[in-house]
Amino acid sequence: MVGLRGGQPARRLARAGSGGGGCCWALPTGLLCAYGFFCSVRPSEPFLTRYLLEPHKNLSETQVFNEIYPVWTYSYLALLFPVFLATDYLRYKPVVLLQGLSLIVTWFMLLYAQGLRAVQFLEFFYGIGTATDIAYYSYIYSVVDINLYQKVTSYCRSATLVGYTVGSVSGQVLVSVAGWSLFSLNVISLTSISVAFGTAWFLPMPQKSLFFHHVSSQELGWEMKVMDCKNGSAVQDHPNVQKAPGWEDETKVPLNGEGHSAEKRSMQEQKVDIVKVLRDLWWDLLQCYSSRTLLCWSVWWALSTCGYFQVINYAQGLWEMVLPSHSTEIYNGAVEAASTLLGAVAVFVVGHIKTSWAMWGEVALALFSFLIAAAVYIMDTVRNIWVCYASYVVFRIIYMLLITIATFQIATNLSVERYALVFGVNTFIALALQTLLTLIVVDASGLGLDIFTQFMIYASYFAAISLVFLGSGIYSIIRAYRRQEQRQSRSPENQ
Numbered sequence: 001m002v003g004l005r006g007g008q009p010a011r012r013l014a015r016a017g018s019g020g021g022g023c024c025w026a027l028p029t030g031l032l033c034a035y036g037f038f039c040s041v042r043p044s045e046p047f048l049t050r051y052l053l054e055p056h057k058n059l060s061e062t063q064v065f066n067e068i069y070p071v072w073t074y075s076y077l078a079l080l081f082p083v084f085l086a087t088d089y090l091r092y093k094p095v096v097l098l099q100g101l102s103l104i105v106t107w108f109m110l111l112y113a114q115g116l117r118a119v120q121f122l123e124f125f126y127g128i129g130t131a132t133d134i135a136y137y138s139y140i141y142s143v144v145d146i147n148l149y150q151k152v153t154s155y156c157r158s159a160t161l162v163g164y165t166v167g168s169v170s171g172q173v174l175v176s177v178a179g180w181s182l183f184s185l186n187v188i189s190l191t192s193i194s195v196a197f198g199t200a201w202f203l204p205m206p207q208k209s210l211f212f213h214h215v216s217s218q219e220l221g222w223e224m225k226v227m228d229c230k231n232g233s234a235v236q237d238h239p240n241v242q243k244a245p246g247w248e249d250e251t252k253v254p255l256n257g258e259g260h261s262a263e264k265r266s267m268q269e270q271k272v273d274i275v276k277v278l279r280d281l282w283w284d285l286l287q288c289y290s291s292r293t294l295l296c297w298s299v300w301w302a303l304s305t306c307g308y309f310q311v312i313n314y315a316q317g318l319w320e321m322v323l324p325s326h327s328t329e330i331y332n333g334a335v336e337a338a339s340t341l342l343g344a345v346a347v348f349v350v351g352h353i354k355t356s357w358a359m360w361g362e363v364a365l366a367l368f369s370f371l372i373a374a375a376v377y378i379m380d381t382v383r384n385i386w387v388c389y390a391s392y393v394v395f396r397i398i399y400m401l402l403i404t405i406a407t408f409q410i411a412t413n414l415s416v417e418r419y420a421l422v423f424g425v426n427t428f429i430a431l432a433l434q435t436l437l438t439l440i441v442v443d444a445s446g447l448g449l450d451i452f453t454q455f456m457i458y459a460s461y462f463a464a465i466s467l468v469f470l471g472s473g474i475y476s477i478i479r480a481y482r483r484q485e486q487r488q489s490r491s492p493e494n495q
Contacts, residue, residue, distance in 0.1 A: 040163025075127025172333030
């Protein structure tokens with residue numbers, strides 16, 4: 001998982017996919033991209049707030065903003081750790097299928113559920129759908145070589161963002177031009193999610209996982225890679241091991257199936273020790289966060305994702321207060337389409353950019369976090385719907401760009417399977433912070449602040465993140481230059 005420091009550079013880890021050839025990683029990656037695309041084509045989502053406030057659902061603004069939407073945050077937090085363990089125990093694919101099924105239930109209830117309690121229960125199923133995202137990305141990294149992490153991350157995220165764009169554009173066109181009802185848009189969303197669910201069944205099933213279905217500790221130790229922190233390249237400390245555990249090479253399975261059967265019997269004979277699993281989780285976690293670079297990106301991930309979730313969850317509420325949808329035409333779908341399309345382009349481009357993130361990463365995070373804070377502040381204070389829309393587009397593009405960089409920066413510093421642990425912990429911390437923020441700021445049992453005050457708090461939150469990373473980045477650059485000067489001053493003495 002985490003790189004052990006020291007050791008001599010060796011050959012790169014071989015492809016973790018089933019055969020090492022291009023088609024062996026391209027097929028499951030293509031299926032995952034298709035799944036992510038259809039799962040994201042939800043034309044009704046940009047109009048969710050308007051749909052819930054319509055007479056058909058008969059819900060008030062206070063119920064929607066302060067009693068229904070917070071349920072998703074609480075559900076997501078409560079389910080994340082159990083889902084992480086289930087992802088490892090079930091080996092990814094079943095949890096991906098669970099995600100598709102939970103989203104189907106969510107949109108089916110969105111069509112027919114009535115009353116406050118029923119819609120709150122709907123939010124719980126949506127929490128399952130979002131918590132199981134970790135299985136989607138765990139699967140991605142279990143079938144590709146480390147050298148392809150950056151590229152495959154950009155492909156898969158681009159596929160989901162393009163799906164959101166298609167859904168948002170079609171939703172806006174069907175509402176504004178064709179005059180379709182929001183109920184009909186939800187039917188289309190349900191259909192698209194059902195197609196995604198069917199696609200997921202064709203994903204190959206990984207044979208091993210990290211904690212519940214693992215290899216011996218000695219073999220696993222051979223797989224732990226050493227990270228060259230300067231250029232991010234991965235090497236392994238045992239020259240005889242060519243493949244990371246977690247994926248079977250089908251081309252090397254005996255035709256009589258005896259080797260596979262013996263391995264299967266061996267795995268079945270292993271007894272699951274939950275205490276040992278939790279102890280291994282804790283030990284691996286300590287190893288992961290021993291890297292300062294990885295810790296930096298993880299801290300930004302957790303802090304920014306908390307604020308991002310809050311902004312996107314309540315952006316429609318802000319727009320509703322600035323320009324009520326019952327009195328005029330709204331363009332939520334077009335805005336979501338523009339933000340996701342431009343975000344997809346940015347994510348795709350960043351997959352091919354080569355730069356020294358180790359040196360300038362923290363300063364870049366500080367700068368872009370400040371731009372996010374400015375966008376949220378403008379969205380809140382300038383009570384013009386078009387300014388709100390434009391600021392929201394800028395906000396999402398910047399976040400999508402940075403979270404993609406953070407994803408492959410963290411993944412590059414981890415072995416194939418253990419990435420899920422770090423991503424899960426980062427998301428758990430983000431949700432814990434979001435839950436605290438929701439309880440204090442949004443929930444009716446807390447302060448229950450109005451939407452404009454909430455967004456002022458979110459802008460201040462991102463500004464604080466920017467200051468923290470600016471100070472840390474300046475310190476890192478100064479320390480790097482001092483080390484360089486010390487090396488230069490020593491070089492004449494050695495000559």
